[in-house]
Amino acid sequence: xxxxxxxxxxxxxxxxxxxxxxxxxxxxxxxxxxxxxxxxxxxxxxxxxxxxxxxxxxxxxxxxxxxxxxxxxxxxxxxxxxxxxxxxxxxxxxxxxxxxxxxxxxxxxxxxxxxxxxxxxxxxxxxxxxxxxxxxxxxxxxxxxxxxxxxxxxxxxxxxxxxxxxxxxxxxxxxxxxxxxxxxxxxxxxxxxxxxxxxxxxxxxxxxxxxxxxxxxxxxxxxxxxxxxxxxxxxxxxxxxxxxxxxxxxxxxxxxxxxxxxxxxxxxxxxxxxxxxxxxxxxxxxxxxxxxxxxxxxxxxxxxxxxxxxxxxxxxxxxxxx
Amino acid sequence: xxxxxxxxxxxxxxxxxxxxxxxxxxxxxxxxxxxxxxxxxxxxxxxxxxxxxxxxxxxxxxxxxxxxxxxxxxxxxxxxxxxxxxxxxxxxxxxxxxxxxxxxxxxxxxxxxxxxxxxxxxxxxxxxxxxxxxxxxxxxxxxxxxxxxxxxxxxxxxxxxxxxxxxxxxxxxxxxxxxxxxxxxxxxxxxxxxxxxxxxxxxxxxxxxxxxxxxxxxxxxxxxxxxxxxxxxxxxxxxxxxxxxxxxxxxxxxxxxxxxxxxxxxxxxxxxxxxxxxxxxxxxxxxxxxxxxxxxxxxxxxxxxxxxx
Numbered sequence: 001x002x003x004x005x006x007x008x009x010x011x012x013x014x015x016x017x018x019x020x021x022x023x024x025x026x027x028x029x030x031x032x033x034x035x036x037x038x039x040x041x042x043x044x045x046x047x048x049x050x051x052x053x054x055x056x057x058x059x060x061x062x063x064x065x066x067x068x069x070x071x072x073x074x075x076x077x078x079x080x081x082x083x084x085x086x087x088x089x090x091x092x093x094x095x096x097x098x099x100x101x102x103x104x105x106x107x108x109x110x111x112x113x114x115x116x117x118x119x120x121x122x123x124x125x126x127x128x129x130x131x132x133x134x135x136x137x138x139x140x141x142x143x144x145x146x147x148x149x150x151x152x153x154x155x156x157x158x159x160x161x162x163x164x165x166x167x168x169x170x171x172x173x174x175x176x177x178x179x180x181x182x183x184x185x186x187x188x189x190x191x192x193x194x195x196x197x198x199x200x201x202x203x204x205x206x207x208x209x210x211x212x213x214x215x216x217x218x219x220x221x222x223x224x225x226x227x228x229x230x231x232x233x234x235x236x237x238x239x240x241x242x243x244x245x246x247x248x249x250x251x252x253x254x255x256x257x258x259x260x261x262x263x264x265x266x267x268x269x270x271x272x273x274x275x276x277x278x279x280x281x282x283x284x285x286x287x288x289x290x291x292x293x294x295x296x297x298x299x300x301x302x303x304x305x306x307x308x309x310x311x312x313x314x315x316x317x318x319x320x321x322x
Numbered sequence: 323x324x325x326x327x328x329x330x331x332x333x334x335x336x337x338x339x340x341x342x343x344x345x346x347x348x349x350x351x352x353x354x355x356x357x358x359x360x361x362x363x364x365x366x367x368x369x370x371x372x373x374x375x376x377x378x379x380x381x382x383x384x385x386x387x388x389x390x391x392x393x394x395x396x397x398x399x400x401x402x403x404x405x406x407x408x409x410x411x412x413x414x415x416x417x418x419x420x421x422x423x424x425x426x427x428x429x430x431x432x433x434x435x436x437x438x439x440x441x442x443x444x445x446x447x448x449x450x451x452x453x454x455x456x457x458x459x460x461x462x463x464x465x466x467x468x469x470x471x472x473x474x475x476x477x478x479x480x481x482x483x484x485x486x487x488x489x490x491x492x493x494x495x496x497x498x499x500x501x502x503x504x505x506x507x508x509x510x511x512x513x514x515x516x517x518x519x520x521x522x523x524x525x526x527x528x529x530x531x532x533x534x535x536x537x538x539x540x541x542x543x544x545x546x547x548x549x550x551x552x553x554x555x556x557x558x559x560x561x562x563x564x565x566x567x568x569x570x571x572x573x574x575x576x577x578x579x580x581x582x583x584x585x586x587x588x589x590x591x592x593x594x595x596x597x598x599x600x601x602x603x604x605x606x607x608x609x610x611x612x613x614x615x616x617x618x619x620x621x622x623x624x625x626x627x628x629x630x631x
Binding site for chain 1: 339341342345346349350352353356357359360361362363364366367381384425428429431432433435437438439440443444447448451452453454455456457458459460461462463464468479480482483512513514517538541542543544545549561564565568598599602605606609610613614617621624
């Protein structure tokens with residue numbers, strides 16, 4: 001801390017060093033430019049990010065929007081108890097967990113596979129073209145993506161047409177109308193949208209592998225698969241580990257947009273997740289308290305998971321989120 | 323498969339074993355298939371948007387329009403709601419991106435200064451929000467109480483600074499050579515001068531990345547429009563208009579729409595099917611034009627954000 005006298009351009013080296021609070025305020029004054037550059041945004045942060053946390057109290061009340069805070073009726077954990085006895089909530093919880101697991105496993109496997117395949121391409125122009133194309137769906141909005149997916153899966157869409165022509169089916173299938181299929185469609189959709197994007201980190205990690213390892217392996221007579229298995233995969237293992245751990249922290253975050261935009265009355269039992277539950281109870285049915293209780297549950301579990309994940313990553317000596 | 327390739331280190335590309343060739347063939351086929359799967363739905367939509375609307379209902383449009391027309395685009399751009407929505411989308415993207423990039427860079431600069439007394443406090447205050455948030459309803463009530471409902475600024479203020487952006491800009495500044503910033507201070511430049519005339523220009527690559535992410539996010543947003551401004555038509559955006567059209571005609575594409583289209587338009591020169599395709603293109607073209615040119619920037623940005631050493 002001492003060298004900041006030089007940095008702030010004020011020489012107080014000759015003075016006696018002030019201590020404690022006094023020193024703090026002195027520094028604060030010296031660094032007023034930095035304070036001016038960051039504190040307004042901290043205030044913004046408190047208003048938009050921390051103030052809403054106060055709203056959690058709604059989850060413990062029978063909240064009536066017309067009443068003031070002091071007039072609300074407090075009900076303790078009533079809404080939480082209701083949630084865990086509610087069949088719909090439990091179904092929603094199941095859907096959330098299943099879909100985020102699909103997201104996690106499928107996302108990892110496909111992205112790593114694609115990264116390995118891309119890494120084996122020697123034709124650099126071709127590689128670049130594939131990469132650029134594979135990033136495309138990531139940049140499209142889910143509204144556009146869901147629209148495209150719906151047209152593709154429609155009874156008169158290309159998938160049905162292909163299956164009919166190959167005589168694999170006799171009549172058109174209503175893909176989004178069959179609840180049991182929703183998870184599969186969800187998995188395919190997120191892979192379609194993000195597989196290319198997710199390869200970036202792995203490809204970056206692959207470039208950091210020491211090339212002499214490959215040369216040594218070649219001299220030892222290792223083929224393509226052996227090199228992939230014994231050099232490339234172990235080389236990116238730290239990245240895989242840290243991303244896997246961090247993603248476990250987001251286990252209740254299975255996304256909102258794909259389920260909402262691809263969901264309909266027919267597949268509701270499989271597509272509805274926690275976020276949609278919160279939205280439907282809160283915004284559509286004005287049951288603020290129940291909705292808030294569900295989102296408190298989600299945040300608390302996520303918080304614990306994220307915290308544990310981050311600590312686990314730290315303990316394993318891997319890189320952390322920040 | 324694992325046949326060995328005996329080759330002299332200096333002449334690598336010449337000899338390939340059979341196994342290698344099979345691998346390459348399979349690999350290139352798979353990657354081409356990936357490109358087809360990625361591009362086909364999009365190219366199909368493009369073809370439908372340029373095809374005569376009533377003709378499209380017969381089906382059979384794949385990669386190329388059968389009866390070329392610009393009517394669909396003409397209709398979309400002459401529709402007042404859609405024109406207004408496009409304008410709002412452009413505005414929120416431009417204003418939101420500029421403000422986000424500028425403010426994020428400023429905060430990131432302060433928390434990259436090791437001597438800053440509030441560094442830890444500011445950093446932790448921001449990072450904590452990754453773990454904890456108020457959730458939908460409390461945020462909604464806050465936005466309502468702040469009087470932001472029915473206002474354009476509801477698209478800007480709530481998402482002003484993202485923690486991820488902050489982290490990648492900070493990492494970038496920290497990796498700048500120290501002496502550049504120090505020599506500026508020794509020359510008597512204040513924090514603001516250093517920030518504007520040294521840090522900002524040097525950070526162009528990472529700021530381009532943040533600008534791309536923010537721009538894409540702003541352009542693609544529809545949920546905040548739905549949540550806060552769904553009853554204010556002049557504040558609607560392109561994505562939200564598209565979402566409404568998509569919700570309206572849920573499961574089917576062509577068949578059911580035909581009657582609806584005929585009833586709605588009378589002339590049925592355009593159909594919801596064609597309008598959907600056209601709007602999908604309008605809503606995605608700006609992004610498709612931009613992202614390939616920023617590829618090297620965002621790839622680098624993701625590397626910093628993803629694997630921080």
